[in-house]
Amino acid sequence: MISLKDIRNELDALSANVAGHSTLSRLLIGYAVWQMFDKLRSSDGPFDRAGFMAFIRDAAVWSDLTRGADGSPVMAADSMQDTAAVEAYTGSLYSQCWVPYSDDGFMHTVSMLEGRLRNNGIGPELFEGYKCIDMGCGGGRFSIAMHLLGAKHVTGIDIGIEAINDAKRRREAHGISPDKVHFENQSLLSLPETWANQFDRVLSSGVLHHTVNPELALQEAYRILKPGGIAFIYVYGAGGLHWEMVDWVRALVHDCPEQFARQTLRLLDAPVGKVFHIMDHWFVPNYETLTATEFEARCKATGFTVEQRLFRGLYLYESSERLYQYPEDADLMGEGDLRYLLGKKS
Numbered sequence: 001m002i003s004l005k006d007i008r009n010e011l012d013a014l015s016a017n018v019a020g021h022s023t024l025s026r027l028l029i030g031y032a033v034w035q036m037f038d039k040l041r042s043s044d045g046p047f048d049r050a051g052f053m054a055f056i057r058d059a060a061v062w063s064d065l066t067r068g069a070d071g072s073p074v075m076a077a078d079s080m081q082d083t084a085a086v087e088a089y090t091g092s093l094y095s096q097c098w099v100p101y102s103d104d105g106f107m108h109t110v111s112m113l114e115g116r117l118r119n120n121g122i123g124p125e126l127f128e129g130y131k132c133i134d135m136g137c138g139g140g141r142f143s144i145a146m147h148l149l150g151a152k153h154v155t156g157i158d159i160g161i162e163a164i165n166d167a168k169r170r171r172e173a174h175g176i177s178p179d180k181v182h183f184e185n186q187s188l189l190s191l192p193e194t195w196a197n198q199f200d201r202v203l204s205s206g207v208l209h210h211t212v213n214p215e216l217a218l219q220e221a222y223r224i225l226k227p228g229g230i231a232f233i234y235v236y237g238a239g240g241l242h243w244e245m246v247d248w249v250r251a252l253v254h255d256c257p258e259q260f261a262r263q264t265l266r267l268l269d270a271p272v273g274k275v276f277h278i279m280d281h282w283f284v285p286n287y288e289t290l291t292a293t294e295f296e297a298r299c300k301a302t303g304f305t306v307e308q309r310l311f312r313g314l315y316l317y318e319s320s321e322r323l324y325q326y327p328e329d330a331d332l333m334g335e336g337d338l339r340y341l342l343g344k345k346s
C-alpha cells in the first residue's frame with residue numbers, strides 16, 4: 001500500500017525536478033497537482049493513492065518536456081510531403097486519443113451514429129444485414145455501432161497501429177466475435193485490388209479530409225462500394241469562424257511539440273473528448289474543407305450519385321446542428337458539416 005511517506009517523496013522529487021523552471025511552469029505544476037489532490041479527496045471511495053502518484057509522475061514528465069519544448073517543430077516541413085511520414089504521424093496522433101477513452105465514453109459515442117441518422121429520418125436498417133466497411137475507424141466506435149445496428153459483417157481499417165489494437169480490445173471487451181467485426185491496420189489510399197465492389201455500405205466519418213489525397217480517398221470509397229450500395233461520408237464543410245479559429249490557433253502554436261501539448265492537457269486534467277478535439281484540429285498535419293457545392297461536384301465526378309445530405313447533427317457543437325437550430329448564426333458557421341448518403345448505380 002502506498003504510504004504518506006511515498007507520496008511525500010514523490011512530491012519532493014517533483015519539486016527538485018522543477019526547481020530551476022520558470023515561474024509560470026511552477027505555477028502550472030502547483031495548480032495541477034493541487035487540483036488533482038482536491039478532486040481525488042472529494043471523490044467517492046478510498047483515496048486513489050496510485051492514481052495520485054501517477055499524476056505527480058506525469059507532472060515530472062511534463063516538466064522534462066518543457067526543456068525541449070521551445071522551437072522544435074511539430075513535424076518537419078519537408079516530411080509533410082512524404083505520405084508515409086504523414087500517415088505514421090497522423091495514425092499515432094489519433095491512436096493516442098482513442099486509448100484513454102473509458103468504456104462508457106466509447107459506448108456513448110457509439111450511440112451517436114444512431115442518433116444522427118434518426119435526426120435525419122434514417123433508421124438502423126441502413127446497415128441491417130449488410131457487409132460494411134469503416135474507412136479510418138480509429139478506435140472502432142462506428143464499426144461496433146454498425147455491428148450493433150445489425151450489420152452482417154464489418155471491416156474497420158485505420159493507419160493507427162495502436163488505434164487498431166484498441167479497437168480489437170474493445171471488440172473483445174464487448175464479446176463481439178472477430179468473425180463479425182474485423183479490424184485491420186492499413187491505409188485507405190492503398191486498399192487491395194480485390195476489394196473492388198465488395199461492400200454494401202461504406203462509412204467514413206471525419207477521415208478523408210485528413211489524408212494526403214482526399215480525392216483519391218473518395219475514389220477508393222467508390223471503388224470498393226458494390227453497385228447499388230450506399231456510402232455514408234462525413235467531411236469538413238468550409239467557411240465560418242470555427243475554421244478561422246483553427247487556423248489562428250494553429251499559427252499560434254505551430255512550434256509547440258504535440259507531445260508537450262498533450263502532456264500539458266493531461267496536467268490540466270482535460271477530459272479525453274477535449275484532448276481529442278484539440279489534437280484533431282491543432283496538430284493534425286492535413287485538413288481540407290470544402291463547400292457543399294465543391295463536395296457534391298467531386299462526388300459526381302467520382303461516379304457517385306448524391307442521395308441525401310444530412311443537414312442535422314445530434315449535438316450543438318456540430319456546426320450543422322447549430323445551423324439548424326440557430327439559423328441566425330449562419331455567418332459564423334459556414335457550410336456546416338458535410339454529411340451525405342452517396343450511391344453507386346447498379
Ligand SMILES: C[S@@+](CC[C@H](N)C(=O)[O-])C[C@H]1O[C@@H](n2cnc3c(N)ncnc32)[C@H](O)[C@@H]1O
Pocket residue numbers: 087090091092094095135136137138139140141142157158159160163186187188189204205206207210211212280
Ligand atoms: C478524426 S479521426 C475519425 C475516426 C473515426 N472515424 C471516428 O469518428 O471515430 C480520423 C481517423 O482517420 C485515420 N486516417 C487518416 N488517414 C488515413 C488513411 N490514409 N487511411 C486510413 N485511416 C486514416 C486516422 O488515423 C484517424 O483514426
